[in-house]
Amino acid sequence: AQSVTQLGSHVSVSEGALVLLRCNYSSSVPPYLFWYVQYPNQGLQLLLKYTSAATLVKGINGFEAEFKKSETSFHLTKPSAHMSDAAEYFCAVSDLAQGGSEKLVFGKGTKLTVNP
Amino acid sequence: EAQVTQNPRYLITVTGKKLTVTCSQNMNHEYMSWYRQDPGLGLRQIYYSMNVEVTDKGDVPEGYKVSRKEKRNFPLILESPSPNQTSLYFCASRPVAGAKEQYFGPGTRLTVT
Numbered sequence: 713a714q715s716v717t718q719l720g721s722h723v724s725v726s727e728g729a730l731v732l733l734r735c736n737y738s739s740s741v742p743p744y745l746f747w748y749v750q751y752p753n754q755g756l757q758l759l760l761k762y763t764s765a766a767t768l769v770k771g772i773n774g775f776e777a778e779f780k781k782s783e784t785s786f787h788l789t790k791p792s793a794h795m796s797d798a799a800e801y802f803c804a805v806s807d808l809a810q811g812g813s814e815k816l817v818f819g820k821g822t823k824l825t826v827n828p
Numbered sequence: 829e830a831q832v833t834q835n836p837r838y839l840i841t842v843t844g845k846k847l848t849v850t851c852s853q854n855m856n857h858e859y860m861s862w863y864r865q866d867p868g869l870g871l872r873q874i875y876y877s878m879n880v881e882v883t884d885k886g887d888v889p890e891g892y893k894v895s896r897k898e899k900r901n902f903p904l905i906l907e908s909p910s911p912n913q914t915s916l917y918f919c920a921s922r923p924v925a926g927a928k929e930q931y932f933g934p935g936t937r938l939t940v941t
Contacts, residue, residue: 721868744928755832755918756871756932802870806928814928815861815886820870 714739714807718819726827731775731790733822735803738784744806745786746816747777751799759801762786773797798826830855832933834919840939841909849904849936851919857931858924860902861886862894864915865935871918877902878924909940 719734737745745762760771767779773796777788786803803819832853841847853860861876863886873886877896891913893905902921906913916937920930 746929748932755934756920758929758931761929815873815876816871816928816930818863818871820868 714743714805714817716803716805716817716819718801718803718822720822721820722823722825724825724827725793727795728792731788731793731797731824733788733801733803733824735777735786735788735819736784737786737803737805739805745777745779746804746806747771747775747786747788748802748804748818749773749799750802750821756802759788793824793826795826795828798824800824830931832919832921832931834917834933834936836936837934838937840941842941843910844908847906847909847938849906849917849919849938851902851904851933852900853902853919853921853931854900855921855923855931856899857921858899859930860896860919860921861930862892862902862904863918863920864888864913865918866915874904874917906938909938911940914938914940 715738717736747759748756749759750756760769762769762779770776775790800821800823802821804816806814807817835850858879862874863871865871872888875894877883919933922930
């Protein structure tokens with residue numbers, strides 16, 4: 713079964729600084745990978761997804777992630793943080809559920825704080 | 829607008845009082861799923877459904893029931909809620925084919941006293 717590890721439950725950056733949120737997954741077989749964002753009191757919104765078409769994936773709001781098979785990583789980055797980026801971010805990987813269907817396995821989340 | 833809706837958004841109830849949280853999607857998705865979100869644990873799958881009348885357990889199904897009588901609806905039923913089911917619940921859907929990303933509802937915050 714797949715697992716996802718997000719390093720750092722809380723990350724704090726200054727406005728304008730680089731955002732780096734780390735995600736490692738467990739499988740050696742390249743899966744589907746996703747980053748979701750959750751703003752306060754809202755549901756989860758898809759930021760970007762990796763589906764094996766390209767290793768560098770661009771998403772919404774200036775975020776991107778790079779798939780590195782050798783490191784089993786899918787870290788999320790943004791060159792310059794904005795106050796509106798403050799939210800919780802979840803990395804997820806597709807996995808096979810009981811019965812053969814696929815499901816999403818989520819990391820525990822990283823709460824991003826952006827300081828003025 | 830393509831969306832997943834959940835009702836109610838907030839619910840406070842007492843131990844043992846049966847409740848249902850509704851979920852509906854208008855995207856004609858075959859696959860629907862329920863998750864609970866708890867601090868420090870991320871999202872964990874409760875139940876999922878591949879299509880009408882086809883449901884299966886996720887990682888944390890104890891204390892929950894679901895049904896899928898129509899493609900668009902996937903209600904979550906707590907027949908005898910307990911305080912450890914206090915949580916934030918999300919419904920999600922996706923097409924069976926494709927890249928597997930799921931579309932989430934706005935969440936239901938449940939408190940069981």
